[in-house]
Amino acid sequence: MAPKVDVKERTKPLESLKQADDGPVPAVLRDIGHGLLPLTPEVNKQTPAVGQRVTRPDSRPHVLGKTVYIDDMTFPDMLYTKILRSEYAHAKILSIDVSEAEKMPGVVATLTGKEIPVVTFGPSYQDQPLLADDKVRHMGDGVVAVAAETEQQAQDALAKIKVEYEPLETVLDPLEAMKDSAPKIHGDSNIYATKTIKKGDVDQALADADYVFEGQFKTQMVEHVPLEPHASIALWEPTGDLHVYSSLGRITLGRADIARTLDMPMNRIRVTATIVGGNFGGKNEITLEPILALLAKKTGRPVKGVFTREDEFISSTTRHPFVMDYTTGVTKDGIIVARKVRIVCDGGAYCSWSETTLGKGAILSVGPYNIDNIKVEASAVYTTKTTTGAMRGFGAPQVCFAYESHMDDIARELGIEPLEIRLKNAFHEGSDSPTGQVLESVVVKESLEIAAEKFGWQEGKGKTNSNKRRGQGIACMWYPIGFTVLANSSAAVVKVNEDGTATVLTGTVETGQGSLTVLGQIAAEELGIAADDIKVVSADTDTTPMDTGAIASRTTYVTGNAILLAAKKAKMILFDTAAPMLGVKPEQLEARDRKIQVKNFPQKALSIGDVALQAQFVNGQPALGSASFNPHTVAMDPETGQGKPFGTYVYATQIAEVDVDEETGEVEVLRIVAAHDCGTPINPALVEGQVEGGISMGVGLALYEEMLFDDNGKQINPNLTNYIMPTSLDMPEVEVHIVDSYDPTGPFGAKGVGEPTSVPTAACIMNAIYDAVGVRITSLPATAEKVLKAIQERDQAQPKQIAS
Amino acid sequence: MPRFGMFPAAFGLFDRGSTLKPFEYLAPDTVDEAVAILTDNAPDARLLAGGTDYLVELKHASEVPKVVVDVSGISEFKGIELTDKGLRFGSGVTHTEIMESDLVAEHALAMQEAALTIGAVQTRNLGTLGGNLVTCVPSVDSGPVLIALDAAVTITGSKGIRIMPLLDFFVGPRKTALEPDELLVDIVIPKEMLGRGCSFRKFGLRKGQALALVNTCASIDLDAGKLADVRIALGAVAPTVIRAVKAEKLLNGKAPSDDLFAEAGDMAATEAKPINDFRASAGYRLDLIRTGTKRVLAEALERAPR
Numbered sequence A: 001m002a003p004k005v006d007v008k009e010r011t012k013p014l015e016s017l018k019q020a021d022d023g024p025v026p027a028v029l030r031d032i033g034h035g036l037l038p039l040t041p042e043v044n045k046q047t048p049a050v051g052q053r054v055t056r057p058d059s060r061p062h063v064l065g066k067t068v069y070i071d072d073m074t075f076p077d078m079l080y081t082k083i084l085r086s087e088y089a090h091a092k093i094l095s096i097d098v099s100e101a102e103k104m105p106g107v108v109a110t111l112t113g114k115e116i117p118v119v120t121f122g123p124s125y126q127d128q129p130l131l132a133d134d135k136v137r138h139m140g141d142g143v144v145a146v147a148a149e150t151e152q153q154a155q156d157a158l159a160k161i162k163v164e165y166e167p168l169e170t171v172l173d174p175l176e177a178m179k180d181s182a183p184k185i186h187g188d189s190n191i192y193a194t195k196t197i198k199k200g201d202v203d204q205a206l207a208d209a210d211y212v213f214e215g216q217f218k219t220q221m222v223e224h225v226p227l228e229p230h231a232s233i234a235l236w237e238p239t240g241d242l243h244v245y246s247s248l249g250r251i252t253l254g255r256a257d258i259a260r261t262l263d264m265p266m267n268r269i270r271v272t273a274t275i276v277g278g279n280f281g282g283k284n285e286i287t288l289e290p291i292l293a294l295l296a297k298k299t300g301r302p303v304k305g306v307f308t309r310e311d312e313f314i315s316s317t318t319r320h321p322f323v324m325d326y327t328t329g330v331t332k333d334g335i336i337v338a339r340k341v342r343i344v345c346d347g348g349a350y351c352s353w354s355e356t357t358l359g360k361g362a363i364l365s366v367g368p369y370n371i372d373n374i375k376v377e378a379s380a381v382y383t384t385k386t387t388t389g390a391m392r393g394f395g396a397p398q399v400c401f402a403y404e405s406h407m408d409d410i411a412r413e414l415g416i417e418p419l420e421i422r423l424k425n426a427f428h429e430g431s432d433s434p435t436g437q438v439l440e441s442v443v444v445k446e447s448l449e450i451a452a453e454k455f456g457w458q459e460g461k462g463k464t465n466s467n468k469r470r471g472q473g474i475a476c477m478w479y480p481i482g483f484t485v486l487a488n489s490s491a492a493v494v495k496v497n498e499d500g501t502a503t504v505l506t507g508t509v510e511t512g513q514g515s516l517t518v519l520g521q522i523a524a525e526e527l528g529i530a531a532d533d534i535k536v537v538s539a540d541t542d543t544t545p546m547d548t549g550a551i552a553s554r555t556t557y558v559t560g561n562a563i564l565l566a567a568k569k570a571k572m573i574l575f576d577t578a579a580p581m582l583g584v585k586p587e588q589l590e591a592r593d594r595k596i597q598v599k600n601f602p603q604k605a606l607s608i609g610d611v612a613l614q615a616q617f618v619n620g621q622p623a624l625g626s627a628s629f630n631p632h633t634v635a636m637d638p639e640t641g642q643g644k645p646f647g648t649y650v651y652a653t654q655i656a657e658v659d660v661d662e663e664t665g666e667v668e669v670l671r672i673v674a675a676h677d678c679g680t681p682i683n684p685a686l687v688e689g690q691v692e693g694g695i696s697m698g699v700g701l702a703l704y705e706e707m708l709f710d711d712n713g714k715q716i717n718p719n720l721t722n723y724i725m726p727t728s729l730d731m732p733e734v735e736v737h738i739v740d741s742y743d744p745t746g747p748f749g750a751k752g753v754g755e756p757t758s759v760p761t762a763a764c765i766m767n768a769i770y771d772a773v774g775v776r777i778t779s780l781p782a783t784a785e786k787v788l789k790a791i792q793e794r795d796q797a798q799p800k801q802i803a804s
Numbered sequence B: 001m002p003r004f005g006m007f008p009a010a011f012g013l014f015d016r017g018s019t020l021k022p023f024e025y026l027a028p029d030t031v032d033e034a035v036a037i038l039t040d041n042a043p044d045a046r047l048l049a050g051g052t053d054y055l056v057e058l059k060h061a062s063e064v065p066k067v068v069v070d071v072s073g074i075s076e077f078k079g080i081e082l083t084d085k086g087l088r089f090g091s092g093v094t095h096t097e098i099m100e101s102d103l104v105a106e107h108a109l110a111m112q113e114a115a116l117t118i119g120a121v122q123t124r125n126l127g128t129l130g131g132n133l134v135t136c137v138p139s140v141d142s143g144p145v146l147i148a149l150d151a152a153v154t155i156t157g158s159k160g161i162r163i164m165p166l167l168d169f170f171v172g173p174r175k176t177a178l179e180p181d182e183l184l185v186d187i188v189i190p191k192e193m194l195g196r197g198c199s200f201r202k203f204g205l206r207k208g209q210a211l212a213l214v215n216t217c218a219s220i221d222l223d224a225g226k227l228a229d230v231r232i233a234l235g236a237v238a239p240t241v242i243r244a245v246k247a248e249k250l251l252n253g254k255a256p257s258d259d260l261f262a263e264a265g266d267m268a269a270t271e272a273k274p275i276n277d278f279r280a281s282a283g284y285r286l287d288l289i290r291t292g293t294k295r296v297l298a299e300a301l302e303r304a305p306r
C-alpha cells in the first residue's frame, strides 16, 4: 500500500509553481525545419513531481501538426481497404460473388468472413463477426473487404460485389425486442444479460413510506465521434511475424483478439499503438485489424484501413440507450427509504461491452445515496441497430440523468430544497453501497457543498430576462474506478538509468488524456526525481508489459499502482546500494529532490545518479523493478448483487446555469461549476482538462446529440452535418474545483477522473431547465423543439391568468 | 492563365489515399477569359469560388466535370463599394470580408449578422457571397437579408449582361436563373434601401456551424411614425427564399406595436410551407417563423432612423 504523501504540506510551493505554468510559454520555434527542440517548462523539472501541473510532452507536436497519426503513415507498396456493408438491418446472406469486383482496376484482393479462421469476437460473448458470413444483424455489418492500389479503386470495386440476401424482420425498439413475438437476432432470446441488485425489503419499505414517487426516463444512442476515426495498418515481417499498427486503446486485449481470430500464437503478433486521435471508449474493440492482416497475407503487401466518418457512425460502437423506471419511497422529511429501478438497455446488434455497461449502470442507478431497501433489475437486449459498447461513463450518464431528475421531482413535491435533499441522503464515509461494499474516501457531500458555494447556489433564484428565463440545476454522482469485479491488472517496469533519470515501460495507451504524463509523475515521485527525468515507453506488445488498457477510468489507479510498486522495487536497490555508502541502514533512507538521503539528515545525501551508477557498475545490480497491480474485488452474488465490485469510487457534483427561451425552446448553458473528486490530483491541469472535456460530451448528450434511424434500421444522420454536437459556441463557461480526498489504496492517494466528468452534466442541465421554465424533460436530448413542446403543454395545462 | 493542371494533383493534394477524382482545372484572371472557357466547355464545366459548397458536392459526386474553372482570381468579382446605384458586393466577396467591412456595418448591418452565422471561421474565410447565392439551398443564409433589401444581381455570359432581382434569380432548391455559360458578377443593394431598419435572425440546431431551420429578415421604413414599405423575407421554409407579402401588407401604414408584430408573425407563418424532417417538425418551424418574424420586426424598428 502506498504511503500517504502529505499533499497539503506542498500547497505553498505548488501555488508558486502554478504561476510558473501560467507564465510565458516558450514561443513556437519559427524554424521547424530543424526539427522540434524539446522546450521543457520549469514545472516539468520540479520535485516533488506529484501535484505539479506538468505539461504533456506530446502537446507541442500536436499543436504544430507534427504528430504522426496512422493516416499519415505509409509503407512501400501499401494497399488500401474498403468495406462493403450490409444493405439490410437483418438478413440472411445467401451468396457473395466477388468475381466482378476482383476484375476492377487496381483491386488486388478481396476477403469474406468465411476466410477468417475465427470470425467472431467480443469482450464478453464472441457474438460479433469481423465480416458477417451467414447473417447480418444491423446495417453497419461488414460483408466483404477489398484491398486495392488506391482508396478510390477499393471504393469503386465495392459497387461490383454481388451479395444475395434474404431479408428478415427487424426490431428497433428494445421493449419490443423483449417480447416473445419479436424476431430473434441471436439464438432464442433477445435478452442477453440481466443484473439484479437486492437489499432489504423494498416492497415492504415502499408500502410503509410516507410518499412514493415514480418516473420514467429515456436516453438516446450517441457516438463517440473521435476526430481520428478507427485506423490500422497490417504488415507481415519477412520472418513471418505479423505487425499491426493500430489506434486501439487497449493493445494487450487487442493482441489477444487478433491472435484468437487469426488462430495464431501471440508471440508472433506485434501490436503497436499509434497516437490515438480520440477514443472515449470507442477504440476499445478491434475493428479492421484481423481483416487487414489477412489481406496483407493474401497480397504480401502492407494494407491500411481507415474508417470514413460514415463507417465510424454506422459500424463502430455507440452509447447504450436506456429506458429507466424509478419508484422511490421517502419519508415526509425527505429521507429515501426504498428504491426500485428497472433498466432496459438497448444493446444493438452485438453484446460488445453491454454486460459491463449494464452491471455498472445497475449498481450506480441507485445514486450516491444511503438507501436501505433496494431492488434493481436490469436487462440488455439485442435490436437490429448499431452495436453499442464502451463509452465514457459506461451507463452512468444514463442513470445519473434519471436518478437526479427524479430527485428534483421528489424534492419539489416535498417542498425541500434540491441541495438539502441531496445532503440529507448522500453517502458518507463508511456508507454501505447498494452491493454492500463499505465505502471509503467518500466526499459526495463535500462536492455538493463546494459546488454550491462556488456557484453561489441560492434557493429559488430563477430570474427572468425578456423572453428568456434563467434557471439553475444541481446533480451529483458516484463512479467506480476499474472493471466490475473482473480482474483488470496492469504490469509495469521501472528502470533507473546510470545518471539518475528513469525509464518506465507500460502497456497502456495514451489516448489523449495525458495518462503517460501522470504515470511518469507517479514514478518520479517515488524515485524522488522530476517528471522531466522520466521517459515513459508505452503500448508496444513486443516491448511493454501487459495492461488492461485505457478504459474504466483505471489508468491512474491501476497502472499507476503497478508503476508505483515497480518504482519502489527499483528504489530498494538504490537504497541497498546507498546505505553502506552513507553508513546507515536502507530503512533510514529516503529519495527526495534527486538525492538519496538520510531521513532527517538531508546533509547526508548522495545524488541519485551517483547511486544508480554505483549500483550498476560497481555492485553489478542495476536499479530496476517490475510489478503488477489488480484492484481488490469480491464477486457479486448472482441473486442479490451483493459483493465488492470495485476497488474504489469517486464522487462529484455539477451545477448548471441555463437560459431557456420560452418562445423557441432554445437552451443556452451559461456556466457549469464542477466539483470533482479524483483522490490526490497527480496533475491538476490534466484533471481540469478531463472535466472540461467531459462536460462538453455531457452537453452534447443533454441537448444535441442523437443517432436517428429510419423504419428499416438505416441511420438517418451518420455525418457531422446532421449529427449535432456542441461547438465551442455552445459550450458553457466551465469552472473546475478539485475536491480534497485521499484514497489509501491509490498511488499517492489518487483515484481516477476520466469518465465521471461527463456523468452529471445532462442531469444538472435538465434540472436547470426545470428550474427555469417548470418543465421536466424525461428523454434526452432536450432539443429546442422538445423543450418548446413541453412549455406549450405546460401552458395548456395551466392557462395563463388573464388580468381582469 | 496563371494556374492550370489536373486537380487535385496541381495542388499536390493527390495521393493514393484520396477519393477525390481528377479533373481539369483552369483559373482565369478575367471575366472575359472565364466566359470564353464556359462558352467552349458548357455544360461540362463547373465554377469554383471558395469551394466550400462545391468541393463537398464533388466528394460525393459519381461523375466529375471535364473542367473546373476557379473564379477566385477574377478581379471584377472582388470588393465591396458604394456606387451611384447602391452598395455593390463582388460575387467573390467572402463572408469574412462582409463581416469586416465598415461600409456594410454602416449601410446594411443585417448583412453582417447573416454572414456571422455562416459556418465557422474557416468557412467564412473561403466561402463567397456569390457561391452562397448560386448554390441556392432553401436555407441560404445571405438570401433573406438581400431580398429584404431588394438586391439585384448582375449576370454575364456569352450572350451579354443581365440584371435581375435576387428574388427572381432564386428559381428553386439548388436552382438559379443562371445558364450553364453564365457567371454571377455582383450583387447590389439599391441606394434607397441602405441604412433602413433591418434585422436578421437564424434558428439552427445549435449556435455554431448550424444549418438554418428558419432564417428571417425584416426591413422597414417609418413614415410619420407609421410602418412603410415593410419587407419580410423567410428562408428554409419553402423551396426558395420567400417574401411574406400578406404580413407586409398587414403592417404597412400601421403604427408599430408588439401586438401588431405578433400578428404579423402569425400571418407570416400562414405564408410559409416548411418541411417536416428529422431536424424539426413543420410545426416547430412554424413556431420559429412566428417568433422570428416578430423579433426581427421589433429589432428593425429599433434600428430604423426616425
Ligand SMILES: Cc1cc2nc3c(=O)[nH]c(=O)nc-3n(C[C@H](O)[C@H](O)[C@H](O)COP(=O)(O)OP(=O)(O)OC[C@H]3O[C@@H](n4cnc5c(N)ncnc54)[C@H](O)[C@@H]3O)c2cc1C
Pocket: B046, B047, B048, B049, B050, B051, B052, B053, B054, B055, B056, B071, B077, B091, B092, B117, B118, B119, B120, B123, B126, B127, B128, B129, B130, B131, B132, B133, B134, B135, B139, B140, B141, B142, B178, B182, B183, B184, B185, B209, B210, B211, B212
Ligand atoms: C462546414 C460548412 C458550413 C457551412 N455553413 C453554412 C451556413 O451556415 N450557411 C450557409 O448559407 N452556407 C453554409 N455553408 C455553405 C457554403 O459555405 C456557402 O454557401 C458559401 O458561401 C459558398 O461559397 P463558395 O465560394 O465556397 O462556393 P463554391 O463552393 O466555390 O461554389 C458554390 C457554387 O456556386 C457556383 N459559383 C461560385 N461562384 C460563382 C460565380 N461567380 N458565378 C456563378 N456560379 C458560381 C459554383 O459553381 C458552385 O456551384 C457551409 C459549408 C460548409 C462546408
